[in-house]
Amino acid sequence: MGGIDILLLIAYGISFACALLLIAALFLYFRTRFRARVVSLFMLAAFAFLGAYTVKMAVAFWIRFSNVTGAGADSVYAALKSNAWAVAQTCTTLGLLILTVLMYTRRQDLFMIFPAVREREDTDDANTGSGKA
Incomplete structure (x- = not known):
């Protein structure tokens, strides 16, 4: 195992850990935004990018680690x-x-607004057929 391999494993590990911490923080942000029924499309796209990047770092770590240790050398792996x-x-x-399209079209401030949830009484009337037509 060379110095470059160790450096890359450390860098991939730190990137993966930071991305997971950011995803956890953004999850809490989105939880409050979904309760308010208004979500920024730019932040949603950033969250999707960060999720894909986290998977990419996990795969990069897996590839580098298996190359260094020699594990998983068969064709299936x-x-x-x-x-x-x-x-x-x-x-x-x-x-x-x-994200690039949203930035260059100056659409960072687009929001997705979810409709209000109906009260339980309205849905109960519709399900039982007791409402008047």
Whole structure:
């Protein structure tokens, strides 16, 4: 195991841990925003990008670790790593593309507004058929 391998494993591990901490913080942010029924599309796209990036860092760590230790050298693991990397890279690229389009069209302030939830009485009337038509 060379110095570059150790450096990359440490960098991938730190990136993965930071991304997980950011996802946890954003999850709490989105929980309050969904309760308020208003969500920023830019923040939602950033959350999706961060999720894809986190998967990408996990796959990168897995690939680097298995290359250093020699574990998983057969063709099935190689194909699985390649497919996982392709999916992670594609999702990361899509997230970056969406964020770039939102930035350059100056649409960072778009919000998605969810309709109010009906009261239980309205849905109960509709389900039992006791409402008048």
